[in-house]
Amino acid sequence: MNKDAVARLKCTGFSPALVVETSPGNFQAWLKHPRKLDREMGTAVARALASEFGAVEGAADWRHYGRMTGFCNRKEKYRDHVRGLYPFVKLIESTGSVYAAADDFLDQLSRSLSEQRLRREEQRSVRLTGQERTSPRDLKSIDNFRSDPRYGGDGKRCDLAYAVYALARGSAEAEIEEAIRSRDLSHKGGERRQRDYVERTIKKAAAAVERGRCR
Secondary structure, three states: OOOOHHHHHOOOOOOEEEEEEEEEEEEEOOOEEEOOOEEEEEHHHHHHHHHHHOOOHHHHHOOOOOOOOOEEOOOHHHHHHOEEOOOOOOOOOEOOOOOOOOOHHHHHHHHHHHHHHHHHHHHHHHHHOOOOOOOHOOOHHHHHHOOHHHOOOOOOHHHHHHHHHHOOOOOOOOHHHHOOOOOOOOOHHHHEEEEEEEHHHHHHHHHHHHHHOOO
């Protein structure tokens, strides 16, 4: 980034922990976060900052290396064609401090990433099932299947039919498990056997849904 962008960083709560001049008038500014960031968050932070402060976005990711001070920047465009020399990379300042806006900035970006992941998951569900996730209030309940004469009051058939129906419409497995357990499963045995029954039912339903998608 240029000198004005570095100044704007400082004026808006993003004071760099390190500023390096990589070539005349061109700077790298490094910000210190209050905690270690994972790959996704690190890249998102770098790109958000680059976009906001006019830096090179192509160089913004979680593991992009900087130029080391005291060495030359040997890009040909920076070579002095009269003397044949390259510019030294210079240390401009080094505070090592966390920037003031860190907590608010990271919290806001974290929420944004969570929303993006949710949207991607919903889009993935649409691609897999061919339909958008149905709102819980629009879904049939498991009681609709239990009262359906087609299943003859067979709890096992009702559970499986409901699980297939709910999975195909984007319901979470935890929601389906809760619905199945809304009836007395004590005849299946102890808690472990009941849990195994529920897991088997959901697994069978998932396989059925997957077969339907592949047709």
